[in-house]
Amino acid sequence: MTGRFIVLEGPSGVGKTTAAALLARLLTADGWEVHQTKEPSHTVLGETARHGTDDYRGLTLACLVTADRYHHLETEIRPALAAGKAVICDRYLATSLVLQRLDGVDGDFIWALNQHVDRPDLTIILTGDPARSRARAAARGIHSRFHRGGPEAGRQERERYDQVAVELAKAGFPVHRHDVGEQNPEEVAAELLQQVRELLATAGTQPPAGNAERSSES
Structure with missing residues (x-):
């Protein structure tokens, strides 16, 4: 059984973490x-990348972030997908294509790394x-x-x-853009759920029967 891999991206403070949880x-x-x-x-690699943006820059940081991504895939994401789970990841490739470019790294190099x-x-x-x-990001605390x-x-x-949304779509990535506007987090999550349901229906994917039964009983 193969699960589904869903990624939430966007600027810091836009509400990704809350939307992902909902x-x-x-x-x-x-x-x-x-x-x-x-x-x-939350590995040593990842924490170094997260808290080391003042120490590491450019190509060094790009390589560090990508190394964490490969380790993340091997040790956490792929095993969860193989177990039939829906994986929701807060930040992934789009973040690299945005932030590493802002750090002066050529886009072709970022694509090659990934x-x-x-x-x-x-x-x-x-x-x-x-x-x-x-303002939300500042209130939460800035680490980068x-x-x-x-x-x-x-x-x-x-x-x-x-720009990266268009770039990913041209590369064949299924992409959905959503402007949160004045919506509260629950409204954002409800709209995103419809997109995810359409994805799962198109793929002919259903939740494991045992999980569906447990959900209906709870």
């Missing part, structure tokens, strides 16, 4: 066993008002130099994600 809850109610994860991962990574079944790119996103700029940096980041 989407995981809704998919669980649909009968799926859900594995929720994020990048950088040429062997798994292609998600659906990449969801959330966007929203840059000033609001930056990429997210210390003000509204102008936020606008640039959003524009990059819009």
